[in-house]
Amino acid sequence: MARAQTVPKERKTKQRGNGQGTVRQVGKKWRWEITLGFRADGTRISRSGYASTKKEAEDARNAMLTDYKRGLIGASDDVTVAEYAARWLKRQHDVKPKTQKRAGELLAYALEHIGKKRLRDVRPQHLKDLMATLAAREMKRGGTMAPRTLLHIRAKLRSMFREAVSDQIIYVNPMDSVKRSKLTAPISAGEVFDEEQMQRFAAIGWALEEVGICRLFPALFMAVSLGLRREEVAGLLWKHVDLERGILSVREVRTGGVKGTVTGEPKTLASRRDIPMPQSLVRVLKELQSKQERERKAAGAAWENSGYVIAGELGGPVAPDNLNRTMKRVIEWSDPDRFEEKARHLAISTSPEALARLRAEVLAGGKGQKLPSRSPHDLRHTYATLALKRGVPVEVVSKILGHASVSITLDTYRHVFENEKRAHVVDLFETMPPRREPEAVAALN
Numbered sequence: 001m002a003r004a005q006t007v008p009k010e011r012k013t014k015q016r017g018n019g020q021g022t023v024r025q026v027g028k029k030w031r032w033e034i035t036l037g038f039r040a041d042g043t044r045i046s047r048s049g050y051a052s053t054k055k056e057a058e059d060a061r062n063a064m065l066t067d068y069k070r071g072l073i074g075a076s077d078d079v080t081v082a083e084y085a086a087r088w089l090k091r092q093h094d095v096k097p098k099t100q101k102r103a104g105e106l107l108a109y110a111l112e113h114i115g116k117k118r119l120r121d122v123r124p125q126h127l128k129d130l131m132a133t134l135a136a137r138e139m140k141r142g143g144t145m146a147p148r149t150l151l152h153i154r155a156k157l158r159s160m161f162r163e164a165v166s167d168q169i170i171y172v173n174p175m176d177s178v179k180r181s182k183l184t185a186p187i188s189a190g191e192v193f194d195e196e197q198m199q200r201f202a203a204i205g206w207a208l209e210e211v212g213i214c215r216l217f218p219a220l221f222m223a224v225s226l227g228l229r230r231e232e233v234a235g236l237l238w239k240h241v242d243l244e245r246g247i248l249s250v251r252e253v254r255t256g257g258v259k260g261t262v263t264g265e266p267k268t269l270a271s272r273r274d275i276p277m278p279q280s281l282v283r284v285l286k287e288l289q290s291k292q293e294r295e296r297k298a299a300g301a302a303w304e305n306s307g308y309v310i311a312g313e314l315g316g317p318v319a320p321d322n323l324n325r326t327m328k329r330v331i332e333w334s335d336p337d338r339f340e341e342k343a344r345h346l347a348i349s350t351s352p353e354a355l356a357r358l359r360a361e362v363l364a365g366g367k368g369q370k371l372p373s374r375s376p377h378d379l380r381h382t383y384a385t386l387a388l389k390r391g392v393p394v395e396v397v398s399k400i401l402g403h404a405s406v407s408i409t410l411d412t413y414r415h416v417f418e419n420e421k422r423a424h425v426v427d428l429f430e431t432m433p434p435r436r437e438p439e440a441v442a443a444l445n
Contacts, residue, residue: 021061023054030057034064036168079169081122082115088160096255097262106153107160109134109145120170124177127157131178154178191374192382198224200364201371205330207358211350213333216318216326218288219310223323223376225281227383227401230376231255232271234320235263236309243286246277250402256320263317271402285309323376335370336363384409388416 021034033048047064051057079087085107092100113130114122134153137145158175165173193201202221208214219233226248234254241248250273255262266272277285288309295313296303304315312318333342339362346355365371374382380401387397394417398409410417 021065023057023061025054026050030054032057032061032064034061034068036068079119080115081117081119082111084119084164084169085111085115085160088163091163096264096267098255099267103156106149106156109137109153110157119164122161122170122174124174127174127178151180154180191372191378192385193224193371193374193378195386197371198382198386200334200361201330203361203364204334204358204371207354207361208330208333210354211346211358213346214326214329215313216310216322217330218284219318219323220327220330220376220379221284222281222309224379224383225278226275227380227387227397229253229380229402230320230323232266233323233376234308234310234318237307238289238309239307241285241309243282243289246279246282247274248277248281249274254317254320261317261319266402268402268404270404273399273402275400327374327376327379331371331373333358334362334365336365336367337370339363381412384413385416388413 021032023030023032025031029050030053031048031050033046036045036047047068049057049060049064051060089100089104089107092103095103110130113133114126117126131150131154134145135150139145154175158173158178161170161173161175164170202224205214205217205220209217219230222228222236223230223233228250231253232250235252236248236250237252240251250266250271253264253266255264292311292315296305296315299314302314306315306317308317310318333339339359343355343359346358384397384401387400388394394409394413395406397413398406401409403409
């Protein structure tokens with residue numbers, strides 16, 4: 001009678017603790033295995049191999065465990081770059097909606113080229129080729145992609161791959177080998193008003209505020225007086241303004257995004273700052289405080305005690321985009337050639353004195369002298385540019401603007417320093433008699 005053939009069974013060695021792996025005998029071979037983690041669907045991610053002896057299997061398992069604990073072995077995962085980018089963006093819950101949206105827009109440029117690749121298959125050469133491709137990309141506005149945009153894309157990719165290392169999907173960040181490109185041009189400081197334009201902008205703005213057309217002009221005056229961001233102006237609370245000491249403290253911002261206006265803290269530690277106010281701004285804020293008190297009494301129970309410096313007629317906060325609308329209105333009204341046409345409807349509801357003041361300020365510019373188009377953020381640049389031209393130390397301007405470092409201020413306003421260098425040329429030998437011409441020296445001999 002034929003004996004039944006026995007099938008080799010796996011023989012398990014002495015049980016080990018969780019996370020230490022296993023070694024089993026399979027026939028004449030020894031199989032080792034370690035668990036690296038679990039996928040989103042709950043299935044196990046593991047690494048395994050075979051050896052001729054139990055000792056060799058244990059050594060191989062221990063070596064793999066050592067590499068894994070040192071972060072040199074990533075969990076095998078077939079997730080694509082695009083899939084992981086979506087996962088990474090969802091995790092950015094602690095940033096403002098606008099910042100998260102911008103991160104997605106920057107990554108989209110890269111995902112066009114590497115989005116379908118498996119994350120663990122991406123190598124440094126792929127990313128170097130990607131950055132070269134993006135650098136040559138033709139943009140809709142004309143020209144190639146700006147160097148600063150490339151730097152932002154590199155930063156987002158580096159952060160995303162760093163998290164993939166933390167998730168143990170890959171064991172090394174491929175972006176670490178991609179060099180940071182140099183900026184070929186200084187950071188744009190936007191468009192600014194010159195001294196004369198700024199004075200005219202303020203005069204027209206206050207005249208428009210008086211006739212009730214630009215209720216929010218004090219917000220723009222505040223922005224240009226201290227170089228504040230529009231989100232900082234919209235988020236300023238009265239409790240953060242000390243009118244007696246003349247100190248304004250930036251502690252809160254209101255940011256417009258896809259989910260509406262969001263209130264939060266300034267983005268960086270440097271943005272949280274205490275700024276001394278000029279007396280002209282202190283006077284404006286005192287007048288604004290008195291005006292709000294009158295409005296509060298007139299509104300009665302309808303008043304919303306929001307505590308914001310820049311508020312609506314019923315005391316509620318305003319969206320940052322309203323500052324852009326106010327800015328546009330001032331620019332439109334600055335056109336002397338169209339003033340009479342635009343002022344027709346004001347004659348009925350406005351006092352003759354206020355209308356006369358507005359007319360005088362607008363027409364003072366002369367025919368064809370409409371103010372150039374600018375944004376609220378350009379007022380921040382206007383403050384910085386004019387302050388530096390007036391000799392305010394760059395370190396002071398940097399602190400007032402809330403820049404993380406003086407180098408940012410120097411890079412952004414490099415053009416100011418280039419222009420001012422010639423104005424401050426020092427001739428150490430200006431009192432020294434002029435040198436004699438060679439012919440004159442020869443004549444003496």
